[in-house]
Amino acid sequence: MAAMLRATALRARPTARMLTARRSLSTLLIAEHDGKTLNPATLSALTAATEIGKPVTVLVGGENAKDAATAAASAAGVSSVVLLENAALAHGLPETWAPVVVAMQKEGGFTHVVAASSSFSKGVLPRVAALLDVAQISDVLQVKDENTFVRPIYAGNALSTVQSHDEIKVMTIRPTAFEKAAAEGGSASVTEGTVEVVAAKDVAWLSEEVKKSDRPELASAKTVISGGRGLKSAENFAMLDSIALKLNAAVGASRAAVDSGMCANDMQVGQTGKVVAPDLYIAVGISGAIQHLAGMKDSKTIVAINKDPEAPIFQVADYGVVDDLFKAVPELESRLEQK
Numbered sequence: 610m611a612a613m614l615r616a617t618a619l620r621a622r623p624t625a626r627m628l629t630a631r632r633s634l635s636t637l638l639i640a641e642h643d644g645k646t647l648n649p650a651t652l653s654a655l656t657a658a659t660e661i662g663k664p665v666t667v668l669v670g671g672e673n674a675k676d677a678a679t680a681a682a683s684a685a686g687v688s689s690v691v692l693l694e695n696a697a698l699a700h701g702l703p704e705t706w707a708p709v710v711v712a713m714q715k716e717g718g719f720t721h722v723v724a725a726s727s728s729f730s731k732g733v734l735p736r737v738a739a740l741l742d743v744a745q746i747s748d749v750l751q752v753k754d755e756n757t758f759v760r761p762i763y764a765g766n767a768l769s770t771v772q773s774h775d776e777i778k779v780m781t782i783r784p785t786a787f788e789k790a791a792a793e794g795g796s797a798s799v800t801e802g803t804v805e806v807v808a809a810k811d812v813a814w815l816s817e818e819v820k821k822s823d824r825p826e827l828a829s830a831k832t833v834i835s836g837g838r839g840l841k842s843a844e845n846f847a848m849l850d851s852i853a854l855k856l857n858a859a860v861g862a863s864r865a866a867v868d869s870g871m872c873a874n875d876m877q878v879g880q881t882g883k884v885v886a887p888d889l890y891i892a893v894g895i896s897g898a899i900q901h902l903a904g905m906k907d908s909k910t911i912v913a914i915n916k917d918p919e920a921p922i923f924q925v926a927d928y929g930v931v932d933d934l935f936k937a938v939p940e941l942e943s944r945l946e947q948k
């Protein structure tokens with residue numbers, strides 16, 4: 610009996626050590642890409658992933674994603690890239706993606722599963738966390754150590770330092786809180802993934818309407834001009850487009866502007882919209898409710914145009930114009946034309 614126990618213990622010990630070694634292996638970063646390059650938010654999440662202090666493996670999935678995998682391999686700080694070339698991953702369906710990420714985690718023994726905060730990761734990562742039976746850590750703003758992270762609470766009005774005791778950390782990263790990793794400078798290897806990809810049965814991608822625009826993307830634009838309820842109609846809201854063109858800016862909106870049909874809902878900035886931190890944010894006819902501030906208060910310079918001098922937006926604004934926007938906005942535009 611003693612001999613049997615000893616034999617079992619001898620067999621068990623290396624396995625446990627192997628498991629620990631596997632567990633300390635690395636961080637899995639789920640990439641978003643356009644088939645050619647990594648999305649800027651993923652480069653910011655890569656910076657956060659490298660701050661965890663472990664080798665970073667990037668998962669690039671989709672159809673015709675080879676160039677994106679090559680781009681990921683060139684990004685600074687990437688240790689390896691796994692390419693999953695599969696049409697079922699092309700449109701980011703979370704029901705298909707989540708089991709794939711879980712299978713990757715189990716196969717690689719990753720201790721951290723990370724993605725940039727986005728509509729895609731908001732669908733995929735909570736499912737991954739649920740399947741792994743761990744708590745997701747959302748919108749990480751700072752990595753203190755491999756278990757400790759800072760994240761916003763109460764619509765960004767307070768910061769919470771959380772320590773996770775889960776064996777696997779599933780985390781989304783707020784892109785505006787981290788510099789983008791350099792797209793060049795790395796020389797990681799790309800391998801073809803071996804996990805099985807099974808298209809989810811109950812959901813299917815039918816079509817998508819992608820607005821073609823030469824403008825910068827809202828989440829990563831250096832200048833953003835946003836409109837609120839003060840603009841009153843979709844026709845008036847369109848005033849912001851010509852200014853945006855002159856400033857090479859993206860156009861954003863408050864939820865009131867979106868809800869009243871003045872503009873598309875992917876333009877919403879705030880707690881339940883996009884979080885932006887451009888060099889210049891111009892708020893036009895926006896009162897500055899905390900839910901809106903949660904999405905833009907980290908902008909470097911904030912300019913507010915509002916006819917109400919008591920509007921809360923002026924508390925966060927660096928420059929305030931107390932005036933009727935229907936007078937101030939055309940004036941701003943004509944000044945820009947003179948430049």
Ligand SMILES: Cc1cc2nc3c(=O)[nH]c(=O)nc-3n(C[C@H](O)[C@H](O)[C@H](O)COP(=O)(O)OP(=O)(O)OC[C@H]3O[C@@H](n4cnc5c(N)ncnc54)[C@H](O)[C@@H]3O)c2cc1C
Pocket residue numbers: 836837838839840862863864865866877878879880881882883893894895896897898899900901904914915916917920932933934935
């Ligand atoms: C759970 C939850 C989540 C939310 N998420 C978001 C979010 O993500 N983003 C978001 O924006 N909101 C969000 N909201 C809504 C938020 O509380 C506010 O209702 C919204 O931001 C108000 O939008 P607004 O500033 O455009 O409108 P208002 O608050 O109505 O402000 C309009 C402003 O325009 C000014 N104005 C009017 N006419 C003129 C004029 N002619 N010239 C100059 N100024 C003028 C007024 O003085 C006023 O300050 C959320 C709310 C909840 C409860």
